Amino acid sequence: MHLDLSQNHFVLFGLQAGFEVDGETLALRYRDLQKETHPDRFANASEQERRLSVQLAAQINEAFRVLKNPLARARYLLELNGVTLDDTDTRMDHEFLLEQMELREALAEVPHARAPFDALEELRDQLESRERALIEALHRDFDDGSAPALARARDSVRKMQFIQRLLEEAEALEEDLVHQEH
């Protein structure tokens, strides 16, 4: 028997696979698993155990990150269901793309705004509210679980990735703005 590092994240946490994850249970199990595997528990152990503990604790951290974050969790669930997200496929519905272009323009305007930090905050709020709507849709579609529902979930995930990228760009822009202030 060997330590199975390829274990499914849900199995590792003793949870049922699904989009609905109770945050508190997840956090509780995470802490209990780390209490058993963290390298601090093996500071005096054999070399093997120390190395294993780093690998395992890293895997638990990764699983926790994926299960905690709705986008990562949704991607992971699709993967488990055999639905592939081809990242080179960028076809999106027209309406969504138009909206994205507008948001992107708004982001480009931020540095020229009278109060750039406030403008950035406002844009971020907009992006986050769109994200919340998509998460609600994901709950419905993963509950349904049928092939068309999973196809819709795949669409939502790709939309969330667009929004995520914009949020990251907003973050990078803020970094630059702070840097200019210094």
Next chain:
Amino acid sequence: MALLQISEPGQSTAPHQHRLAAGIDLGTTNSLVATVRSGLAEALPDETGNCLLPSVVRYLASGERIVGKSAKDEAVRDPLNTIISAKRFMGRGVADVKSLGSRLPYDFVESESGMPRLRTVGGDFSPVEVSAEILRTLKKRAEDSLGGDLSGVVITVPAYFDDAQRQATKDAAKLAGLNVLRLLNEPTAAAVAYGLDRGSEGVIAVYDLGGGTFDISILRLHKGVFEVLATAGDSALGGDDMDRVIAEWIMEQAGIAHDADHAQMRRLMRDACDAKELLTDVPSTTIRLERSDGTFWEGVLTREKFNELIDALIQKTLAPCRRALRDAGVTREEIHDVVMVGGSTRVPRVREKVAEFFQAELRVDIDPDKVVAVGAAMQADVLAGNKPEDEMLLLDVIPLSLGLETMGGLVEKIIPRNTTIPVARAQDFTTFKDGQTAMAIHVLQGERELVIDCRSLARFELRGIPPMAAGAARIRVTFQVDADGLLSVTARETNSGVESSVQVKPSYGLSDDEITRMLKDSMEHAREDMDLRQLREQQVEADRVLDAIRIALAKDGDALLSAVERAEIERAMEVVAHTATHNSDYKAVKAAIDALNRSTMEFASRRMNASIQQALSGHKLDDFE
């Protein structure tokens, strides 16, 4: 009647011997060592009763080194040979050090590796060697006070320290002959010292404003688990900057704004620092200044004016606070305690502004100069295995994103900042040209998008890729960050299996060869035999490994091993025990330990699996409560 048991000669009957462990706060201005005695963590004083060791090393022409207060007292008289604030140069290149400003009186020379060395009458020394002198002094203080060899130490670093600075700190410890159990982030150490996890649950902030660095960490506490949610900071912001604005104000008032010489500037900074400290307790203070023409200026600095002068600096600490809160995903209202760390948090205006920002109670009851060392000592005690029942667990994060250079001088982030460590993450890359057989891997740390704006950590090459069309090769690059926050990188072409890896050594760090040479040099200095030292190290390691396996066997041997498997491990243990006591060749002892480690690999993996099962099944019971 049960027979009395007699153990084999030379074998310890008590697996849980108390191990001597200490926590070290290696600071920019002062350093401390603390330890846990009779359950209480306390900073250890020197023979004059002082716990703070000024982080100052003076090199004499005779080769002698003086560390601490007596070195600091000579700093003005002998500036070139007296090194202060070496921490600011750790893991930095010559160009970085020069950009720290012209106020540095040192004579820097560049070594082959690009690492700056300080030229003194006693020779050229790297910042790592200077720090090693400070660590050696603290090691001696601890061992004299505890009456034995230290088995391991926890050394604290600013949370915002990058990989190069952490590696440099670990190298300094190695040079000082210390076994580092863990590098611990200073704000996390402070949180541990306050023991806020006991009984209380929730989210706290640690605001750490030192002489030259600022850290903010947001932690979630839960029954002994300290989970760092986010950390942010500014590695060049601290109390020194307050002194500078006061000095500038004095110069302006005295009408000497543009003609203060070097010596006068030094005096001004000292007077400014004194005024700052006085204003903590009194509403105003009188400052007297002699101009270069012999005339005098005298003025009063009120606390109101002082507050006005430093408000911009305090404001600068609040931007990282906001970012940390956002990264942590918590609101200000959720913070119920703010732990204040670092000498600069004694300034009333800092306390006022921080309390106003967080709208929370400030924790100031532990001496802000000692709190970090005390927390480190508590962690060292747990890591040394002296508190097997302790539930304390620290989950920390990396402060800055890690990534790779891609086409066009852009950085592709592999691990974003505030990711919990340890962490391992892989990403696939491909070749750019037909028939490309090598790939340059450039590892970077920082938040900006362009390579030139990030810190270069290391470069290495993956060679021997079979010639393929552009885009056909699959190069998997794996980043692994251990619990000390140190990175190693592996690159592997997955079709052919060609592999290349580096333990990331900072671009301006010491190579392993350099460390070995320096260790040898210092041995010769102390007329000690390198082989003997290595033998002793291997003997200690043999004891440690045997101890660990004995405990593991007693706990899980019956359940997880067959009689045959157990006998095999026990045979390997006997070989180690015998070699360690009868063989004087350290290589033989090491070989026996390696063999034992191999024979326990399967057992280790079963134990790890069993503990995971236990952690989960323990929960399933709780769920029904």
